Amino acid sequence: MKKRSRACEACQALKVKCEPSPEEPSVCERCSRYSLTCVPAARKWQRDRIAELEEQVRNLQDKLDGATNSTLGLSTYAASTRATSVFSDGAWPQTSAGPSELGFLDSRLDYDTQLRCLEICSTRAGQFWYLIPPVNTASARSWLDSLRTGAPVKLISMLAFTISPSSAEIDPQAQEDLRIKTFEILGQAAVGLKRPSLDLIQAALITGLWIRPSLDCNHGNPNQLVSLAHDLSVELGLGGPEMQTSAPAWFFRIQGPLTLEMQKIWLAGWMTSTMKAVGLRRAHDFDWGTAHYEALGALEADGSEPLFLEMLYTIRLHAKVASSLELCNTRTFLDVNSDVVATTRNQVYNDLNELSNRPLAGDVQLRFWRMLVAIHVNEPVLHTITNKTLFTSPYISERIGVHDFARGPITPTTATALHSIVEACHLAISIVLEMDASTILSLPSLCFGPAVSYALSILIKVCVAVSAPGNTYGRILTRESLHVREAMQKLISVKEELLKLDPHMGNWNTRIIGSVEWLGVWLDDYESIIERYEENLQREVAEQEIEGLSPNGHF
Template structure:
């Protein structure tokens, strides 16, 4: 057998073919393959020695470990500016986590801690945590923290802590740090929900906090409050706290299963309803998750039986009961169904309105005797407005009552003009007085700080009251109206409330710059511009806001009205019109004794 000797260096031809290069038996300087092919055997160029890949990877891992260690030791702002040095005295530049940093960490929680520590000092983190516990949680005591110790939260609830600092207490941060944290929070939520699904009760709380104290980076696309609430509610169902009537559907990924009867799970279930119902009514969109079920009744009953001297615990239950009332009103009157026009004057409608009115009064009496109820007045006034809002509905304008509340939804040519009855009188005055009560409460100097830092539902309810008052203004002034026989435009004080909300908006922007609270209130500027353009278009013949004689002919159903007293009425004020108005007003008070008790404006 011929002995083959491998050349010390392969020729170019064998090197290209990636085969061994054997010397020829007759010429050791020529390879056997080249000799057989009859071509010149040319040695290939010098080869580089192979790198030690294992040693290289070990060096990379060691470098990354050192980078992470530096981040934990020096939690400073990356690219600190002069302004940042006022918060971080040493002004050192921290290293932001990279994609490789994330790759070697085991959980999203550790990622959140690393990112938080690299952008916010421990002192500011502690200040934000204290602010949430002492000032923000008492406003909406739905989202408790498992511990008030910062180190414990870093270890056991890092994503929840991240959400609290990023959204609820982020006005303590610099604008740069706040925007960076918002972007990272959305990234964490996406990772936990989509890329590497992980469902935990902690994440349900984190999503709800992000929704109720929502913030967004200016000029950057972001998820909506509605989407965050939907994600939280869906995750709550997936981990088994949606009640026995809703099956657990964890899907792919890592999920914990919560016992549905634990206090934490029951509280989370009610908080999810609170968010879903508030959003559903606000945008007037039916939501299957915004349904009050037997499971919610059981949760409410069980939490009510837990002995507690904490006012915040009782306040949370009262808030849930108030939102339940709003949900029942919206469902009974089909507020979220744009295709259905409720016959406001029908016996069935009046029966429902009477029952819900009693429910509101019973709930009000309960909160008055139990706790400091002033924050709950926002819910009370909203419930009364929801209850009487259908008096302004037509078959084509129902969609205009949902957010976003823009001037384009004023529908100046789309308003009801029915034959006015005592039922309309009661509803119109209830709307006026409830809107006034809501706006008076909101523009009190003592309420400004509350509205600057409160969850979004409170602010949304205030702006909704202003919008309804503007709708009411159109209904009593537009050409062809019939409601002008009951209310004068001057009685609505719309222009004065625009001025008061303008002052409130400026104060909120100073106290909590860039917040969604301020952004919601800034929408009143567009509404104010609409009002300035609308007023000149009001008919000049209706100087004092009363309806024309033709419209007065349609006023029926008010007891004891002396219809002969209007024989000389031609759309102007006078003794005859005053008799008509005062008699209608007497009838109104009879109805209002049932709708709004004397404690409407209690402090």
């Protein structure tokens, strides 16, 4: 069989041998077998010239899109079917959002309203996560123009999720429309209809972190959005060569060294994924790769994001605890008296002391997240072989576990851990009490509200461990010494302050912190049973009454 002088386009793209078909020599065997159009590939110098011309066409098209943004209103379909290469069918759009997205935004919020909302968003939500730019009156216009040009989906997500309609003085339905539009765009990215981009990654992170209840109760899933952001980051190449992209994204990944902005986005995505995993207790790779360390080094050398850097140090400590104690592995049990737990506890407390001596350590939010580390590192004192699934969010009464609580032998280590976890829970709740209601409403609802609820749920788990029939921890602490009611009352007062600014509970932090009253109702029923048990010591009767509080044996 005679060898062809030049491979066809399909074989050239796959780097496979191109042999002529026995039936039709003008068509290669592979194209004949799969009924493909067999076109000879361009020579190398021709391909280089074609690539150069395509780049010029893309630049001209981008300029044309910007110039006709408000007049032409190019449809999503037109943008998504524009050919990106003479060798492709145009399946990958060039930008994450085209004029139709900006046109949609402009039809809901005019330019001046966008300007005002951007300033409010930066003031209230721009804390540790880098994703929200620091905007003031002088720089707002340039920032808005930059976002409209380079990150329109990120802009839409910021205006849709990080501020309340009352604080921004905008129509709630208009903001709801922006949320739905954001979900539509990210949904297209999730199934591969939009090419991974920094814009889409940041939009997914912002939406996942600051997600809000929907007006029609059809809420998005923040955990899926955070996972999407991570997947898009890997596909784009932010994870470096250690985290390879998939085949469809291979030819569109970033080549060469990452910029500082890309590295910050990579670290912000890791922080968000880590907080999500710790809250849900799902399997997660907490270890760092080369791209993480390089990004951290660049961030430290740059020095322009001190709060973001401090938050990163703190979340790394969360990851260290979760990894060392295997908090996210529900099939593994580590005894509180084991060497692993003792070593981890000593190391983490030393790290906490170092963080507490850093310049920004007094920030109220950093203090809260550090205190949460102290709770996590002492959590094994409440673990059993089978109850680790009860430490996941949401922290509702069904997951307190009155029949599966720790009742191990009393040792000095057990006593220390039990006292420490109770103290850390109270301190964390007291720190929340120090925060302004506006600050709490500006914090990411993905992790802050659940973390507050977690602190109270741990106190209630300790209450069960020291008072339920068959307990052993009652020799260390008593139910009265836990002061669970005082902690609960503090959070109820926080909820009342939140309702003054968020009367319609349009923020998940308001709803989650407000739900502590449900635990109060449960606590009333539980304590009435325990008080009767303490009077007559009829264990079997008490256990039957406790069983009656829930059909599955949990509150």
